[in-house]
Amino acid sequence: MFDGVLFFPVTPFTASGQVDRGVLAEHLRRGLAAGPGGVFVACGTGEFHALDPEEYGEAVRTAVETVAGRVPVFAGTGGPLPMARRYARIAQDAGADGLLLLPPYLVQAPATGLAAYTRQVAESSDLPVIVYHRSNARFDAATAAELARHDKVIGLKDGVGDLDRLSRIVTAVRHELAGTGKRFQFFNGMPTAEVTVPAYRGIGVDLYSSAVFCFAPEISNAFYQAVEKGDAHTVERLQREFFHPLVALRDLVPGYAVSLVKAGVRQRGLEVGGVRAPLVDPAPEHLDALRRITDAGLALVEDTTR
Numbered sequence: 506m507f508d509g510v511l512f513f514p515v516t517p518f519t520a521s522g523q524v525d526r527g528v529l530a531e532h533l534r535r536g537l538a539a540g541p542g543g544v545f546v547a548c549g550t551g552e553f554h555a556l557d558p559e560e561y562g563e564a565v566r567t568a569v570e571t572v573a574g575r576v577p578v579f580a581g582t583g584g585p586l587p588m589a590r591r592y593a594r595i596a597q598d599a600g601a602d603g604l605l606l607l608p609p610y611l612v613q614a615p616a617t618g619l620a621a622y623t624r625q626v627a628e629s630s631d632l633p634v635i636v637y638h639r640s641n642a643r644f645d646a647a648t649a650a651e652l653a654r655h656d657k658v659i660g661l662k663d664g665v666g667d668l669d670r671l672s673r674i675v676t677a678v679r680h681e682l683a684g685t686g687k688r689f690q691f692f693n694g695m696p697t698a699e700v701t702v703p704a705y706r707g708i709g710v711d712l713y714s715s716a717v718f719c720f721a722p723e724i725s726n727a728f729y730q731a732v733e734k735g736d737a738h739t740v741e742r743l744q745r746e747f748f749h750p751l752v753a754l755r756d757l758v759p760g761y762a763v764s765l766v767k768a769g770v771r772q773r774g775l776e777v778g779g780v781r782a783p784l785v786d787p788a789p790e791h792l793d794a795l796r797r798i799t800d801a802g803l804a805l806v807e808d809t810t811r
Contacts, residue, residue, distance in 0.1 A: 506659075506688055507577065509542030510729050511714045513550040515767045516564055518778035524560045526567045528777055532719075532770065533571040539722035542712075544572055548581035548605050550716055550766055555781040562595045569600035579635065583607025586622060590629035597630040604634045605662065608642035616648040627657040637694065638674070639664030646670075646677035653678045653689050662692035663710070666701065672708045696762040697755060699728050699748045703740065706732070716762065717751070720769030724802040727809065739809050747802030754794050760784040765795055772796055 514536060517528035533544065546568035547553050547561050556564065565580045572578050580596035582589045582604050593604055609622050619642055627634045634657050638644050643665060644652070652658045661678070663671050675691055682689055693705040693713035702713055718725040724747060731739035755761045764780045768787050771777055772795065779786040787795065 506690060507543045507692075507712055509540065510718055510725055511543050511545060511692070511712065512536045512539075512541035512718050513545045513548050513714050513716060514568070515719055515763075515770055515777050516547060516551040516556065516560075517776075518781070520778070522781075524556070524563050525778065526563055528775065529564060529567045530571045532775055532777065533568060535775070536718065536722065537572065537575060539718065539726060541576060541718060543577045543579065544568055545579045545581070545605055545714065546601075548579075549607070550719065550763055551581065552763065552781060552784070553581040553583065553607060555784075558591060558595055561592055562599055565596050565599035565601050577602040579603040579605050581605050581607055582626065583637070584610045586625060589622075589626045593626055593630040593632065597632050601632060603632050603659070604630070605637055606634050607637050608640045611641070613641055616645050619644060620648050620652055623652055623658065624655060627655060633657050633659040635660035635662055635690075635692065637662045637664060638671075639694065643670075644674065646673040649674045650677040650681035653681055653687075654685075659688070660690040660692060662694035662714070663705075664694040664696075666695050668704060668708060671705075671710070675709055697748060697752050699725070700744060700752055702728075702732055716766045717748075717769075719766050720773050721799055721802060723806050724799075727806045731809075742805060742809070743802070746805050747798060750798045750801075751795075754791060754798065757791065758785065758787075761787065761791075765791070768792055768795055769799060772799065 514532050517525040519525045547564045568578050578601050580601040582592040583606055606626055623636055638661055691710040693710050695701050698713040715725045728743045755765055764784050764786050
């Protein structure tokens with residue numbers, strides 16, 4: 506089970522477009538030094554959508570070898586059902602501790618279909634599964650509660666942001682599992698999750714993924730510690746002076762939730778390459794804005810720790 510900030514590394518590419526395992530290992534080592542509660546490799550921030558099976562396997566193996574059991578390593582899977590099942594088996598063979606199940610490809614499906622998709626992917630490997638409630642994979646409370654009973658489904662990550670629906674899901678799942686002894690965790694998986702952390706905590710969802718951890722773990726950890734200590738003043742300052750400006754920049758162009766993070770890693774001194782199509786790398790003026798925002802966040806952290 507998880508505790509603390511969750512690290513979703515980017516997937517570095519060489520100048521010729523190959524997965525750069527050496528740079529990925531260094532990216533992971535830097536992240537591990539900052540103390541994450543878990544590593545989620547080849548997921549949304551790691552451009553799962555753009556990796557072929559061989560590249561995916563390389564990324565997961567690199568993460569497993571580099572992390573070396575210090576924290577759990579979960580790998581992304583999803584998309585078309587046959588591919589999701591194949592990636593699940595690759596992740597198991599590479600030594601991953603579990604899976605984050607991203608939405609199926611494109612189609613809109615009823616809750617019963619989403620449940621069948623989840624079960625079939627879960628049953629294709631021995632790994633535990635966290636279901637990603639996002640985009641075209643939106644679960645209702647009854648279906649979430651049903652899936653929570655599956656022995657391999659251990660969590661639900663929310664990327665929708667509908668707190669009314671999520672509150673009902675949380676309540677239904679906890680009621681369903683009451684007395685069973687099964688542990689089940691909920692995750693805030695919104696882009697730039699720190700903006701919504703106080704609201705999610707209000708309905709009992711404490712865990713969250715931090716894209717900022719990839720390139721500015723100092724800021725991510727300072728925010729986490731402020732939340733844990735109930736330091737509302739620091740939480741508000743970090744949101745106002747760093748996270749809210751970052752979200753405003755992120756929202757300018759679709760896909761910036763990934764490409765800005767990758768650019769941030771480059772700006773902090775690690776050459777991870779750009780993003781693959783259909784995502785686009787940030788425009789020069791947006792890179793300048795990102796640097797200013799990051800510098801402001803780092804300065805604020807330094808100021809609050811004096």
